[in-house]
Amino acid sequence: MQSVIHAASRIVVKVGSSLVTNDGKGLDRDALARWAAEIADLRRRGKEVVLVSSGAIAEGCQRLGWTTRPKAVHELQAAAAVGQMGLAQAYETAFGLHGQKTAQVLLTHEDLADRTRYLNARSTLTALLALNVVPIINENDTVVTDEIRFGDNDTLGALVTNLIEADALVILTDQQGLYTADPRKNPAAEFVHEAQAGDMALEAMAGGAGSSVGTGGMYTKIIAAKRAARSGAATVIASGREANVLSRLADGEAIGTQLIAPTTRMAARKQWLADHLKLSGRLVLDAGAARALRENGVSLLPIGVTGVDGDFLRGEAVACVDENGAEVARGLVNYSSDEARLIMRRPTREIETVLGYLVEPELIHRDNMVSL
Ligand SMILES: Nc1ncnc2c1ncn2[C@@H]1O[C@H](COP(=O)(O)OP(=O)(O)O)[C@@H](O)[C@H]1O
Numbered sequence: 521m522q523s524v525i526h527a528a529s530r531i532v533v534k535v536g537s538s539l540v541t542n543d544g545k546g547l548d549r550d551a552l553a554r555w556a557a558e559i560a561d562l563r564r565r566g567k568e569v570v571l572v573s574s575g576a577i578a579e580g581c582q583r584l585g586w587t588t589r590p591k592a593v594h595e596l597q598a599a600a601a602v603g604q605m606g607l608a609q610a611y612e613t614a615f616g617l618h619g620q621k622t623a624q625v626l627l628t629h630e631d632l633a634d635r636t637r638y639l640n641a642r643s644t645l646t647a648l649l650a651l652n653v654v655p656i657i658n659e660n661d662t663v664v665t666d667e668i669r670f671g672d673n674d675t676l677g678a679l680v681t682n683l684i685e686a687d688a689l690v691i692l693t694d695q696q697g698l699y700t701a702d703p704r705k706n707p708a709a710e711f712v713h714e715a716q717a718g719d720m721a722l723e724a725m726a727g728g729a730g731s732s733v734g735t736g737g738m739y740t741k742i743i744a745a746k747r748a749a750r751s752g753a754a755t756v757i758a759s760g761r762e763a764n765v766l767s768r769l770a771d772g773e774a775i776g777t778q779l780i781a782p783t784t785r786m787a788a789r790k791q792w793l794a795d796h797l798k799l800s801g802r803l804v805l806d807a808g809a810a811r812a813l814r815e816n817g818v819s820l821l822p823i824g825v826t827g828v829d830g831d832f833l834r835g836e837a838v839a840c841v842d843e844n845g846a847e848v849a850r851g852l853v854n855y856s857s858d859e860a861r862l863i864m865r866r867p868t869r870e871i872e873t874v875l876g877y878l879v880e881p882e883l884i885h886r887d888n889m890v891s892l
Pocket residue numbers: 535536537538539574692693694695697698699700701702703704725726727728729730731733734735736737738739
């Protein structure tokens with residue numbers, strides 16, 4: 521069995537609070553230095569990596585001298601704001617030693633649920649990856665209330681995996697991976713090397729958090745693997761304390777628990793667009809654009825559009841039809857219907873002159889489109 525990470529070119533790595541803060545004793549700078557060295561190594565091998573790191577609340581509590589995790593949301597938020605400073609600074613230093621640039625990205629649930637903000641978050645992250653920057657993501661705890669919290673970063677890691685259509689999610693934690701029961705409570709628990717993500721039997725094996733600083737336990741990791749599989753990504757759950765864990769996974773070594781996605785990324789994307797998107801309008805394409813989309817699956821540029829039907833906003837789904845009204849593709853549009861009417865039939869270089877700004881060069885990026 522070879523690790524799925526060997527062939528993965530875009531990877532989300534999630535590290536939990538217990539690892540990052542040494543079970544709440546304070547930032548584990550040695551661990552951060554190891555992961556930074558390994559992620560820099562993965563970048564050199566041509567893999568794109570996004571890091572989702574927990575630990576702000578645990579580190580904030582430590583810095584504020586609080587010995588127990590508070591229950592009140594405003595106190596958790598205050599702790600997160602204090603701790604996040606330490607996290608960002610420590611990661612920047614650790615990655616800087618390898619000449620690797622980093623960026624801090626704080627997200628809320630709403631950023632991923634709202635279509636327009638979803639597209640914005642996606643373009644920022646893909647732009648950072650193209651610039652050879654490692655984005656370091658955490659939940660924006662300061663502005664979220666209990667009802668809209670991700671709460672645990674396993675869920676956030678899975679949603680980021682869906683957002684950027686990563687090939688794999690690696691969840692690093694304080695256990696070797698998934699066991700048939702919580703190994704802290706049941707010494708007879710057996711290790712699970714490989715399973716299908718979404719297999720219901722896994723949910724019964726997984727228990728809650730093992731330490732006082734972790735939140736979701738194994739259960740949220742199993743659910744995260746199920747979510748990641750929706751966009752065709754595999755999940756690996758492994759120990760963040762294992763030497764060179766990320767580099768060895770990239771070499772193909774099967775460390776930890778591997779949860780395989782039942783569908784491929786392309787099939788998952790088509791299913792998602794087909795299932796979830798209510799079409800809000802239509803773009804009529806000229807013959808050249810219709811052919812290019814059909815035959816080469818390219819992005820749609822404004823110059824190939826001759827008509828715009830309906831009222832829609834940036835991020836909504838539209839159909840692309842040929843001159844006879846036959847649907848060629850559908851996708852998430854980068855400009856509203858009003859903007860699209862102004863820029864259709866025009867070359868991309870004129871977008872800024874016509875609108876006064878350039879959001880994206882394409883009307884629909886090929887990553888946000890499926891051909892029919
Ligand atoms: N079936 C299981 N296999 C492995 N670990 C489990 C299982 N069920 C519960 N756990 C617990 O989940 C813990 C990891 O989750 P958590 O404490 O939330 O860590 P993190 O901060 O890395 O997200 C482990 O320390 C372990 O005690």
